[in-house]
Amino acid sequence: MAVDCIFCKIIEGKIPSARVFENESVIAIRDIQPHAKTHLLVIPKVHVASLAELYDSKDDADRTIAALFSAANTIAIQVGLLPGGYRSVINTGVDGGQTV
Numbered sequence: 001m002a003v004d005c006i007f008c009k010i011i012e013g014k015i016p017s018a019r020v021f022e023n024e025s026v027i028a029i030r031d032i033q034p035h036a037k038t039h040l041l042v043i044p045k046v047h048v049a050s051l052a053e054l055y056d057s058k059d060d061a062d063r064t065i066a067a068l069f070s071a072a073n074t075i076a077i078q079v080g081l082l083p084g085g086y087r088s089v090i091n092t093g094v095d096g097g098q099t100v
Helices: 006-012 051-056 058-078
Strands: 019-022 026-030 040-044
Touching: 006 026, 006 040, 019 058, 026 058, 040 058, 051 058
Parallel strands: none
Antiparallel strands: 019 026, 026 040
């Protein structure tokens, strides 16, 4: 875990969060500044600063990405977004809109 990473602090319980899902690989929390009726953040339990960071470690990247998207589908079912549908967004880097 990274010392000054807000998401690592949330995962460790140092910052309170409204968790809606948790398994061995990820947690999902409600966004504190939602931009949609249902706005959740699905966060890997391993520190990842951005999707671009995963590029160097393909095996770990595949597992992490699979865990995130698998959890997203499970959560969508649990919160009633499926079968209707939901939107998944990954902002990567400053030019990609990543703000944290």
